[in-house]
Amino acid sequence: METQEPEAEPDAREEQGPLTAEMPDPEQAFEEIEVDAPLVGIIMGSKSDKPKMQPAGEALHERDIRYEVRVMSAHRDPDTVRDYCANAQMRGLRVIIAGAGMSAALPGVAAAHTALPVIGVPIAGKNLGGLDALLSAVQMPPGVPVACVAIDGARNAGILAARIIHT
Numbered sequence: 001m002e003t004q005e006p007e008a009e010p011d012a013r014e015e016q017g018p019l020t021a022e023m024p025d026p027e028q029a030f031e032e033i034e035v036d037a038p039l040v041g042i043i044m045g046s047k048s049d050k051p052k053m054q055p056a057g058e059a060l061h062e063r064d065i066r067y068e069v070r071v072m073s074a075h076r077d078p079d080t081v082r083d084y085c086a087n088a089q090m091r092g093l094r095v096i097i098a099g100a101g102m103s104a105a106l107p108g109v110a111a112a113h114t115a116l117p118v119i120g121v122p123i124a125g126k127n128l129g130g131l132d133a134l135l136s137a138v139q140m141p142p143g144v145p146v147a148c149v150a151i152d153g154a155r156n157a158g159i160l161a162a163r164i165i166h167t
């Protein structure tokens, strides 16, 4: 009876490339990471907030500060908000800008889950002209700070984030 030789396992080391490949020095590797990493996270409670939050991104872009944008609601997606904010500092973010309308819990909930500075942007809704969101963002209890800009004041949030980063 003919016996078949088992196929030789590919050498795992060969698959990873030659062992002599030169590693980048650590400084260079870290510089490369920094080039792409956003420094500001702009989060908002709804897609409908995007036009009002756009000026924050513009202010950052004008100052060459990289940012990322995510939609997450403190009420509708509480787990997402917690995970995003809890990991933000480790991911290299330096400031979170949080915009929301109506009962705007997002800035406060963000601040509850991160030690990063959080800038709240109260967004004017249909009924109360943004006073609801303003009070929700600004009336934070001691120990959980939120810096709050004017109603629909996203541009100032971007400028303030830039100042925090450059200070």
Ligand code: RP5
Residues within 6 Å of the ligand: 044, 045, 046, 047, 048, 049, 073, 099, 100, 101, 102, 103, 123, 125
């Ligand atoms: C808030 O409720 C959002 O931040 C938004 O400003 C408002 C309305 O949300 P949509 O009904 O447009 O999704 O949570």
